[in-house]
Amino acid sequence: MDLQLDMFDIINTKNDIPDKEIPTYIKLKDNQSWCPYCSKPVIFIKDQAHGIRRCPYCNISDKDYSVKMVNNRWL
Numbered sequence: 001m002d003l004q005l006d007m008f009d010i011i012n013t014k015n016d017i018p019d020k021e022i023p024t025y026i027k028l029k030d031n032q033s034w035c036p037y038c039s040k041p042v043i044f045i046k047d048q049a050h051g052i053r054r055c056p057y058c059n060i061s062d063k064d065y066s067v068k069m070v071n072n073r074w075l
């Protein structure tokens with residue numbers, strides 16, 4: 001079971017405390033958003049079943065409060 005937990009950690013580098021803002025040296029492309037949990041630019045992937053988008057790494061949805069905050073997207 002320890003091995004599985006280790007692999008889980010490698011795949012999901014999820015921050016306990018999400019980023020409050022995008023680092024100033026980051027330039028996001030049009031289709032990218034900042035994932036405050038992964039601390040990297042990601043392209044949120046459409047989740048057809050739920051009508052939302054998700055980070056491909058940590059699976060957080062774009063409806064998440066911190067995701068909206070860090071990307072300044074409220075609509």
Ligand SMILES: [Zn+2]
Nearest residue numbers: 035038055058
């Ligand atoms: Zn993420």
